[in-house]
Every structure is written in structure tokens, then in C-alpha cells.
Amino acid sequence: MRLFFNxxxxxxxxxxxxxxxxIIGANNSGKTRTLNFLKQVFEGKDKNCLLNGNLFSKDxxxxxxxxxxxxxxxxxxxxxxxxxxxxxxxxxxxxxYIKQENDFAAIVASFNxxxxxxxxxxxxxxxxxxxxEDLLSKFLTVEFKxxxxxxxxxxxxxxxxxxxxxxxxxxxxxxxxxxxDEPFLGLSIKGKHALVKMLTERMNILNEDSxxxxxxxxxxxxxxxxxxxxxxxxxxxLIYEEDWYRIYAKIHKCSxxxxxxxxxxxxxxxxxxKIKQYYDFELMFINRDENIVDYDDFIAFILNKIEL
Numbered sequence: 233m234r235l236f237f238n239x240x241x242x243x244x245x246x247x248x249x250x251x252x253x254x255i256i257g258a259n260n261s262g263k264t265r266t267l268n269f270l271k272q273v274f275e276g277k278d279k280n281c282l283l284n285g286n287l288f289s290k291d292x293x294x295x296x297x298x299x300x301x302x303x304x305x306x307x308x309x310x311x312x313x314x315x316x317x318x319x320x321x322x323x324x325x326x327x328x329y330i331k332q333e334n335d336f337a338a339i340v341a342s343f344n345x346x347x348x349x350x351x352x353x354x355x356x357x358x359x360x361x362x363x364x365e366d367l368l369s370k371f372l373t374v375e376f377k378x379x380x381x382x383x384x385x386x387x388x389x390x391x392x393x394x395x396x397x398x399x400x401x402x403x404x405x406x407x408x409x410x411x412x413d414e415p416f417l418g419l420s421i422k423g424k425h426a427l428v429k430m431l432t433e434r435m436n437i438l439n440e441d442s443x444x445x446x447x448x449x450x451x452x453x454x455x456x457x458x459x460x461x462x463x464x465x466x467x468x469x470l471i472y473e474e475d476w477y478r479i480y481a482k483i484h485k486c487s488x489x490x491x492x493x494x495x496x497x498x499x500x501x502x503x504x505x506k507i508k509q510y511y512d513f514e515l516m517f518i519n520r521d522e523n524i525v526d527y528d529d530f531i532a533f534i535l536n537k538i539e540l
Contacts, residue, residue, distance in 0.1 A: 233248070233249040233250065233283065233284060233443070234246050234247065234248055234249065234283075234284060235247045235249055235273075235281060235282070235283055236281065236282040236283075236285070237280065237281055247459060247466055247467075247468060248457065248468050249443065249457060250456075250457035251435050251436070251442065251443060251444065252431060252432055252435050252444045252446075252455055252456045252457065253443070253444060253445050253446070253456060253457045253458075253459055254445075254446050254447075254448055254452060254453060254456035254457070254458055254459065255267070255445060255446065255447040255448070255459045255460075255461055255466075256448060256449075256450075256451070256452060256458060256459070256460050256461065256514070256517075256518065257447075257449065257460065257461035257462060257517075257518065258449060258462075258517070258518050258519065259449055261461050261462050261463065261464075262461055262462075262463060262464035263413070263414075263447035263448075263449070263461055264413055264447065265464060266447065266461055266464065266466065267297070267411045267413055267445060267447050270409075270411060270445055271295060271297055271409075271411055273288060274288060274292070274293045274295060274409040274443075275288075275290055275293070275295055276288040276289045276290035276291075276292060277290070291406070292406070292407065293406065293407050293408065293409040293443075294401070294404045294406050294407070294408050294409070295408075295409050295410075295411070296397050296400075296401065296408065296409070296410045296411070297411045298393070298394075298397065298410070298411070298412045298413065298415070299413050300413045300414035300415075300417050302393060303386070303389035303390045303392075303393045304376075304381050304384070304389045304390075304392040304393040304396065305381060305382065305389060306393070307381075307396070308381065308382070315396060315397070315400055316396070319400070344362075347360050347361070347362035348360060348361050348362070376388070376392055385420075386418050386419070387418070387419045387420050387422075387423035390415075390418070390419060390423070390427075391419075391423060391426060391427060391430065394412075394415075394427065394430060394431070395430070397410065398430075398434040398438075401438060401442070402437070402438065404439075406439070407438075407439045407441035407442045407443070408438050408439060408442040408443075409442070409443050409444075409445075410435075410442075410443075410444045410445070411444075411445045411446075411447075412444075412445070412446045412447070413446075413447050414447060414448060414449065415427060415431075415446050415448065416448055416450050424453075428453045428454070428455060431444060431446070431455075432455040432456075449518055450518070451512075451514045451515055451518060452514060458470070460517065462517075462524075462526070462527065462530065463525065463526065465526075465527070470513060470514060470517060471513060471531070471534075473500075474492075475531050476500055476503070476504060477491045477492050477495070477500065478491075478531065478535065479507065479534065479535060479538065480495060480500065480503050482535055482538065483503075483507075483538065507538075511534075511537065511538065513534060516533065516534060516537065517530060
């Protein structure tokens with residue numbers, strides 16, 4: 233799967249995508265803005281991007297967007313961001329949804345009809361439009377395994393919210409696009425590994441065209457396709473091929489041109505693996521201790537870090 237920018241497969245740049253994608257960057261590198269942009273793209277609102285050469289339509293994907301603070305407590309009051317509210321409404325009053333005769337549904341319909349009236353008091357007119365499903369939030373208690381969700385840990389609240397999203401996503405007939413901002417923020421170590429396992433496993437059972445983006449200031453987690461971001465510039469490779477030759481040339485005290493001309497690709501691959509044993513370039517990229525403003529500065533920072 234390849235996402236082309238600027239509306240042309242031969243101009244601009246493109247990203248290789250897989251079912252699970254992790255956007256990696258330092259704080260203030262543009263991760264959240266990129267997620268918002270991708271949301272617009274998959275909603276069909278941006279006409280300058282192509283997926284596998286095709287334009288997006290607003291009916292191509294069902295979108296779930298989860299901010300860094302969202303968790304299962306959003307369901308407590310059945311507010312505007314509640315995912316359960318429309319599900320509860322259908323379950324209570326929609327005969328087609330429940331697929332069977334339901335006395336309670338008939339009672340609800342009768343209640344709603346009775347309280348949809350206009351009453352006159354002299355020159356005053358009172359219009360009633362009370363629906364029983366609108367009263368749910370006043371009496372609602374949401375529990376998980378018999379325990380009120382307010383008593384759960386933050387990790388539990390966050391993981392339970394993701395479980396709800398995947399449960400609702402599995403009921404959709406169309407492909408799903410899930411975008412999650414900083415999913416690991418505030419989670420325990422055990423919770424982080426549980427989340428990675430959940431995301432990768434649950435995505436694999438969704439529609440084959442479904443896609444997940446997580447934006448994180450943490451290093452790469454296995455099972456995800458890496459997209460690196462710096463100053464809102466996206467790329468699949470943390471270090472470009474030519475820059476590996478630059479690093480090789482510095483280590484071996486030769487010119488870049490000599491390295492590119494006389495060093496075999498197999499030697500460069502062996503060199504990469506050896507260097508990665510000593511230097512965590514991804515951690516440098518994310519938790520940089522200098523003001524790096526572009527990719528060239530990042531490479532210069534790496535070269536200065538390497539001890540000869």
C-alpha cells in the first residue's frame with residue numbers, strides 16, 4: 233500500500249504503508265498535525281493524495297480518531313464523544329437492530345410518543361420532546377467485570393477503550409481507519425506490551441484494506457511499519473542509504489566518493505548491523521539533546537556522536 237502526496241504518482245513524495253503504522257518523532261515534530269491531516273485524507277476531504285494511485289472518497293473508510301487523553305470514561309455520561317450512545321439507542325428502541333419482539337422497546341416507543349406534546353397554559357406554550365434514551369446518562373453506570381470503570385487504573389481505562397473501538401470496528405462492513413495519538417502515554421510497561429499485542433492482532437482480523445496509524449514519541453515497536461517525522465516531513469527510512477556511506481567514510485577515514493565507489497553493498501549492510509550494536513540512532517532521533525532543525529542537522533549530529 234503506497235500513499236502518494238501532491239496528487240501525482242510521479243511528483244512530490246510517497247510513503248509505504250502497511251496495515252499497522254507507527255509515526256515516530258520527538259515532541260513538537262508535527263505528529264498530531266500529521267494525524268489530523270491523515271484523518272482528512274482518509275475522509276476524502278483532501279484531494280491532493282492518492283492511495284495506490286486512487287483518489288479517496290468520503291465513503292471509503294469508517295474513521296476512529298483517539299486523542300492522547302481519550303479513555304473509557306468518555307462513555308460514563310454518554311456525551312457527544314460517546315461511542316456507546318448510538319449503540320444503546322438502537323439496542324433499546326430499534327426493532328430491526330435487535331431482530332426480535334421486545335416489550336421494553338414498545339414501552340420506550342410509547343413513552344417517547346407520550347412526551348412529544350405541545351401543552352398550552354394561557355398565553356404560554358410548552359413543547360415537550362423527551363426521549364427515554366436521553367435520560368440514560370442520568371442513571372447510567374458502566375462496569376467492567378463487575379467494577380465501576382471509575383475505579384480502574386489509567387492503563388485499564390485506556391486499553392478498555394481500545395477494546396470497545398475494535399469491537400465496534402468489527403461490526404462495520406467498510407474498511408476502517410484508526411488514528412491514535414500517543415497511545416503509550418501514561419501506560420505501564422506491561423500495558424504497553426499488551427497494547428502492541430492488541431493492536432497488531434485485532435487489526436489482522438479487520439477488513440484487509442483497514443489501516444492503523446499511531447503517533448508516538450517512543451522508539452519502534454515490533455509489528456509496525458515505521459514512518460519518521462521531523463518538522464512535519466515524513467519518510468520511511470530513518471537514515472538514507474547515502475548517509476550510511478557518509479558514516480562509513482568517517483569511521484574509515486576515507487572520502488565519501490571512495491566509499492561509494494569501492495565499498496560493496498554487502499559490506500555496508502554488515503557495517504550497518506555492527507554500528508547499530510553500539511548506537512541507537514532512533515533514540516537519538518527522538519530524544520535529541522541539540523536543536524536539530526532538519527535531516528542534514530540530524531545526520532551531522534549522528535556523525536559527531538560517533539567516536540573514532
